[in-house]
Amino acid sequence: MIPNNISKLIDAIINKTEAKKAIWGKTSRNEEFKLFLEKGAVTTDTWVENGIEAIDFAIYNSYGDKIDNFVAYKGDDDFDILSRLHNTAKREFFKVDETIENLFKELNDPKSVGKRQIEDDTPLPF
Amino acid sequence: MKKTISISIIGVVGIILCIYFFEDSDKTLPNYATVIGTICSIVGLSIAYINILALKEESIIISKQIHLTLEKVNQLNSLSEISKAIKVNQEIQEFLRNEKIELARLRTLDLKYMLLHFNNDLLLNELTSDEEYKKLILDFGIDLNSLNETLINSKRKVDFTKVVKNLEELSTYLTKFELKLKSIKI
Structure with a gap:
C-alpha cells in the first residue's frame, strides 16, 4: 500500500507532467521513464510477470541510491495511480499530444499531404 | 642571528x-x-x-609547506583514483558487452564507491557540482539498480547498449576531472 505522502507526490508529478512542465527521459530499460529533480530522481517502469502486468515507482537520492520503491500488480489498489503515472510519463516522453496536434494541423491545411515513395529497383521509364 | x-x-x-x-x-x-x-x-x-x-x-612557513605538500599528495591521489575509475568503467563496459552481468555489477559497486569519494574532493568541487555530472551520477545509480534487479528478476530486461552508452558518457566526464587536476599547479 502506497503511503499518503507518496500518493500525493505521484499526483503532483502527474499534474506537473500534464501541465507540460516536467521533462521525462528514458532509462536503459525498454519501458522505464525517469524524471530528474533538483535533489534526486524518480522512475516508473512496467513489465509483465507470470502473465500479470506490473508497474513500479522508484525514488532516488542525489547520489543515485534507490531510497524507496513501490510495485503494484494489475488488480492491486495502487495499480491505477501507478499506471496513470506511467502513461502520463510515456505520453510526455513520446510527445503524444504534440504529435497528434501537429497531425491535425497538417490535415486541416489545404496543401496535400504524403509523399510518393519510389522503390530503388523500379526500372527507369526510358 | x-x-x-x-x-x-x-x-x-x-x-x-x-x-x-x-x-x-x-x-x-x-x-x-x-x-x-x-x-x-x-x-x-x-x-x-x-x-x-x-x-x-618559521612555524608558519613550515605549516604552509606541509599544507602544500598535503595538497600535492591529495592531488596525486585523486589523479590515481580517477585513472582507476576510468579503468574500472572500461572493465564494466567490457563485461556488459560480453553479458557477464554479475562481474559487471561487482565492478559497478567499486566504481560507485570511487564516485562518492570524488564528491568530497575539494579540488573537484567545481566539476562535481555541475548539473551534467549530477545527471550522470543519477543515471549510473538507476543503471546499477537495473543490473541488480536483472540478476534477481530476469523478466525485467535491461538494454545493455544503453548502459554502456551512459558509462561512456561518465568516462568522458571523468577524463575532464583528470584534465582539471593536471591543470592545477600546486
Whole structure:
C-alpha cells in the first residue's frame, strides 16, 4: 500500500507532467521513464510477470541510491495511480499530444499531404 | 642571528656607558653588579623575544609547506583514483558487452564507491557540482539498480547498449576531472 505522502507526490508529478512542465527521459530499460529533480530522481517502469502486468515507482537520492520503491500488480489498489503515472510519463516522453496536434494541423491545411515513395529497383521509364 | 649579535653589542655598550658615567661615589661592586645584571636581563629577554618571533615565522612557513605538500599528495591521489575509475568503467563496459552481468555489477559497486569519494574532493568541487555530472551520477545509480534487479528478476530486461552508452558518457566526464587536476599547479 502506497503511503499518503507518496500518493500525493505521484499526483503532483502527474499534474506537473500534464501541465507540460516536467521533462521525462528514458532509462536503459525498454519501458522505464525517469524524471530528474533538483535533489534526486524518480522512475516508473512496467513489465509483465507470470502473465500479470506490473508497474513500479522508484525514488532516488542525489547520489543515485534507490531510497524507496513501490510495485503494484494489475488488480492491486495502487495499480491505477501507478499506471496513470506511467502513461502520463510515456505520453510526455513520446510527445503524444504534440504529435497528434501537429497531425491535425497538417490535415486541416489545404496543401496535400504524403509523399510518393519510389522503390530503388523500379526500372527507369526510358 | 644578526639581531642577536646587535642586541648583545648594544647591551655591552650600554653597560660600558653606564659604568663610565657613574659618579665616583657610585663606583662600587654592588652597583656594577646591579647595572650589569639589569642590562644582561634586558638583553636576554630581548634575544628570547626575537627568537620566539623568528620561530613563529618559521612555524608558519613550515605549516604552509606541509599544507602544500598535503595538497600535492591529495592531488596525486585523486589523479590515481580517477585513472582507476576510468579503468574500472572500461572493465564494466567490457563485461556488459560480453553479458557477464554479475562481474559487471561487482565492478559497478567499486566504481560507485570511487564516485562518492570524488564528491568530497575539494579540488573537484567545481566539476562535481555541475548539473551534467549530477545527471550522470543519477543515471549510473538507476543503471546499477537495473543490473541488480536483472540478476534477481530476469523478466525485467535491461538494454545493455544503453548502459554502456551512459558509462561512456561518465568516462568522458571523468577524463575532464583528470584534465582539471593536471591543470592545477600546486
